């Protein structure tokens with residue numbers, strides 16, 4: 001494809017991303033994959049270039065743009081070589097008309113920028129949310145250790161004991177080690193928050209919001225496949241992905257439970273006050289993952305954010321019922337907004353007297369939250385990870 005045709009393709013994809021964001025439709029990566037399936041003439045270099053154009057345009061638009069073209073024109077206003085491609089050539093974008101709408105540059109919609117600033121995310125911290133994430137893997141210690149692993153590329157050793165980093169776009173899923181379950185793709189931050197659980201062999205651990213099991217597999221490795229590991233979620237489709245992943249990883253102790261929203265305790269009744277540790281990787285806005293899913297900023301509304309916070313309160317109260325005296329509750333969100341992190345944890349401690357904060361010692365991150373209810377924040381700028389908040393509480397009696 002000629003460069004101008006790539007720009008036009010990116011504009012058309014952006015139109016669909018914008019539509020998806022307005023109607024809670026498909027995410028950008030799915031829209032791009034679907035586009036590539038239909039437009040077979042696009043080679044791998046074209047697809048990579050188009051993808052980059054789409055993501056860069058999303059990253060730099062504050063509000064939802066009126067059109068893909070307005071988003072791309074905003075990019076072109078910062079990049080003369082892109083501007084020159086609006087030349088009306090065959091397959092390329094039409095020449096620019098006077099007074100055409102150009103999207104407003106910025107990190108996120110104004111209301112969200114305000115919330116970020118109130119949570120201490122501004123300047124470099126905010127800019128880093130628009131960066132490109134590297135590709136991190138976790139070496140699966142159920143099948144070998146980091147030093148003994150022979151990979152096509154060595155990878156950078158990360159602070160998480162089993163973490164390796166590769167350049168974004170490295171096709172690790174083509175490697176034997178991936179197919180054989182010796183490595184899992186998992187962001188470094190995600191690996192670090194799993195360490196906060198402090199899971200030890202023989203314990204009973206509940207991964208309450210297991211989703212497709214990214215953290216469940218890390219917990220199974222920490223437990224060395226001994227003890228009990230219960231993985232629950234209300235989303236049947238996500239949970240159904242865990243079985244094959246666990247099999248590939250050799251995680252044999254995973255006991256799956258599908259939950260009914262509002263009646264979550266029913267299938268977990270046998271576990272009340274039984275767990276050494278309950279991990280709550282709660283549903284959230286995903287602000288911390290904007291490097292991978294930048295269009296998430298357009299999907300969020302103040303109402304949705306308030307609903308996430310209410311669900312987080314609900315899950316904290318629920319998870320607490322499953323922990324035995326002396327046990328631990330680990331609260332995780334991939335958000336940098338205080339209202340989805342420190343505020344929730346502080347509220348939980350205020351309303352649950354038998355619990356006290358027990359901040360985990362992690363190799364990266366900074367303390368965040370009021371004294372007595374402190375957790376750890378990881379951020380792209382400070383730690384080179386996705387953004388996370390993780391806090392741990394102990395049941396004292």
Ligand SMILES: C[S@@+](CC[C@H](N)C(=O)[O-])C[C@H]1O[C@@H](n2cnc3c(N)ncnc32)[C@H](O)[C@@H]1O
Nearest residue numbers: 208209210211213214215233234235281282283
């Ligand atoms: C952040 S995601 C979990 C990601 C997963 N732990 C991982 O590491 O890949 C949050 C999950 O919470 C689940 N969820 C939402 N409401 C829930 C509820 N009431 N009880 C349990 N899980 C819930 C969602 O379906 C979603 O899979």
